[in-house]
Amino acid sequence: AQSVTQPDIHITVSEGASLELRCNYSYGATPYLFWYVQSPGQGLQLLLKYFSGDTLVQGIKGFEAEFKRSQSSFNLRKPSVHWSDAAEYFCAVEGRNTDKLIFGTGTRLQVFP
Amino acid sequence: DVKVTQSSRYLVKRTGEKVFLECVQDMDHENMFWYRQDPGLGLRLIYFSYDVKMKEKGDIPEGYSVSREKKERFSLILESASTNQTSMYLCASSGPNEKLFFGSGTQLSVL
Numbered sequence: 001a002q003s004v005t006q007p008d009i010h011i012t013v014s015e016g017a018s019l020e021l022r023c024n025y026s027y028g029a030t031p032y033l034f035w036y037v038q039s040p041g042q043g044l045q046l047l048l049k050y051f052s053g054d055t056l057v058q059g060i061k062g063f064e065a066e067f068k069r070s071q072s073s074f075n076l077r078k079p080s081v082h083w084s085d086a087a088e089y090f091c092a093v094e095g096r097n098t099d100k101l102i103f104g105t106g107t108r109l110q111v112f113p
Numbered sequence: 114d115v116k117v118t119q120s121s122r123y124l125v126k127r128t129g130e131k132v133f134l135e136c137v138q139d140m141d142h143e144n145m146f147w148y149r150q151d152p153g154l155g156l157r158l159i160y161f162s163y164d165v166k167m168k169e170k171g172d173i174p175e176g177y178s179v180s181r182e183k184k185e186r187f188s189l190i191l192e193s194a195s196t197n198q199t200s201m202y203l204c205a206s207s208g209p210n211e212k213l214f215f216g217s218g219t220q221l222s223v224l
Contacts, residue, residue, distance in 0.1 A: 009153070043203060043215030090155060099144050099163070099207060105155035
């Protein structure tokens, strides 16, 4: 069955610290991969996506993610977190022949000054 | 600027009421989606549509129906609202091979 796992429900970091949010997926073939961010009271905004090619993907707001086929992972990273990054982050996958996204359960990021 | 608009930000309804959640997009997108978002469960797909008058069930369609009479509008209908349908509802749209654009969501409370 197709699924996306975000093992960390809640992560707390200090401002300026590095961040890595984990995402693992189960899919028949290599899907398209996405990270979305949801700020309080807002809809979801796309941070970055992987379709093919370079496995290290750069996104908005200084985020990047690395696709590792051998580990079925697509972890999100940021070298230095800002207080405004506090939000909920969702990893998602989409089959290459479908427009339907499957979302993970989300990771809530809290940032301390 | 692209926009997906959900008509209500907050909605309170009583058990058994018929509820309409409206979503309009101004990007001429073919694809439209309804998700519900619950703590610890992420986003789950209720229904989606790839064209006018077309609809397909998502992962949790029970208790819901949809209507797509015009390309820009995708309505989610709760025929008889129940307390377990209290949730945040998110509408999204996309073009072919494009990312999803989300609305700001409707927080529905069923009492």
